Amino acid sequence: MRARQIVEEVVFAISDDAPDYLDDAEMTVFLRSLNPVVAAVYCAWVSTGFMDSGGLFHVYGTCCAEMIQRAAYGFRLLGKDDVACALELSYRAFAGNVIPASQTERSAGLNAWTDREDANTETPEQQSLAGLEYKFDLADTYDHTEKLLRQYRFEFVLPKL
16 A cells, blocks of 8 residues: 555544544544544544635634644644644634634634624734635645655554454
8 A cells, every 4th residue: 555545544444433523522532542643644634625625714613623733733744834834823713822612612713703804803813814725735735645654654554453
């Protein structure tokens, strides 16, 4: 198998056991039970699809806080520092740069962010994020899996069933 196929096999195997992406409590427990490297790559892998189809902030409506935080580390492991940085900057949409642990709070924070934009009262933080989701490209996100496997190969070995 090629490197990308190995990582995909691990991601798909994790997906089979994972709870709903939006279930903050269950997903947090689940992710903490995984190897941290594998959990981070899994979160980045999953969130890429959401970001690709709906933009950076779409991930907040489809993933729990723990997944979003771990995704940034996963993007760094996959060699996509630009995506990791963009994701970390997006935390500014919330008080204290902390992603709320409930979907309702995340939605409220993002709605308040949008309301300020609509009212033409952008904060300096919002101005710094203007167009952020267009400043990175997800097309080659997984092209670095060969390097990832060389560095973390033992984390990605699938047990024989």
